Amino acid sequence: MTRTAAVPPLPEPELDENGNLRPFTADQCMAVCTNRAATYPSARFLVVALAPDGSDIEDLGRGLALPTTPSRTCQRSGSAASSAPHTLLDMLRRTMDARLIWVDAELEPWPD
Template sequence: MTTTNDSLPHETQDDTDATLPLTAEKCLAILTEWAARYPSARFVVITIAPDGSDAAVLGWGLALPEYVFVNLPEMRMTGRFRTADELRRLLRHSDDDIRLIWVDPEPEPWPDEET
């Protein structure tokens, strides 16, 4: 499943199968259902001193089942990643001990779609 605007329904059928445009209320209902089924998860990115005596917040992120978005102003980095693990792999290349602290439960990634 993808969350692009192209994947969301733009029309609906009535009882006679006539095509009707979606109303604002119907769009809201569809997106509310989607948000409930695929909740986002917030996280904070921190760095910890090697001796554990100090820590600092580098930025924040938001994870959806489809991708992870991160904003790390302290590292001058903004990005979109397929999973949180992909972000972790990138951050592992730093000399610092960088970790993600989840505010919400980490979402399960969607399985790769068959093409």
């Protein structure tokens, strides 16, 4: 299921009587963050390991991939590893049959 969020407009910077930028209000900060989240969504993923005979599966962890920094946490046994999902998968595949499951659509890189 794909959700389309309304993208709020970005607030215009305001100057004080001396020509200095005024800090954003809480509502303006929320508008900037909401705009960014709607414009550049993240994607959830799971990392699992299959038993050697394929009869069982172990949930190794979950993560959140972001286009700017596609490294987020995948947890196993209380430890956390931050790396790009495919990098994490390559590392795990050295010792197990690890698989990556995208919950949301796989990300495309953000424009430069």
